Amino acid sequence: MATIIPALQISLSRTSNPWGWNSGPRHIHLPNHGLSSGKSMEPGSQIIESKGNDRNKVLVNALRNGRLFRRDLYGQIKPYSSGFLEVSDLHSLYWEQSGNPDGYPVVFFHGGPGAGTSGRDRRYFDPDFFRIILFDQRGAGKSKPHACLKDNTTWDLIKDIEKLRKHLNIEKWQI
Secondary structure (H helix, E strand, O other), X not given: OOEOOOOOEEEEOOOEOOOOOEOOOEEEEOOOOOEOOOOEEOOOOOOOOEOOOHHHHHHHHHHHOOOOOOOOOOXXXXXXXXXXXXXXXXXXEEEEEXXXXXXXXXXXXXXXXXXXXXXXXXXXXXXXXXXXXXXOOOOOOOOEOOOOOOOOOHHHHHHHHHHHHHHOOOOEOEO
């Protein structure tokens, strides 16, 4: 089963940017998952401490160095690997990896229905820090067969995500 690091809860203020969230001073709350005591703090605060988990240390260092927050997108990058993963007798998922092959693994979920991923989605993540995994869900994007709703449920999607994680030899990743 995949291990998921809970997402950071971010409260932002001031003016809106093109992506719909607000920009300006950032106030961050780290849920208690091995980092400090779940207290609120400003980015870069020395209160943030790791309690022995290497992945949490990586996340804390990224937070301290400002790598988790940007107001613009990263530059264009191309995938270093891609392919199709057969997840059932009917469905094959398109997947790709970009960024740092030894980086912190992050998987991106596209919107829907049927939308699929695009090169722009890679640009949300720092390619020097993250191992970026994009995939098109059943019936979406480049996955085959296109627009097929047969055997296409939430439970199938969850199984597909786990199968992809194992296929790419990833122990844990961030969603």
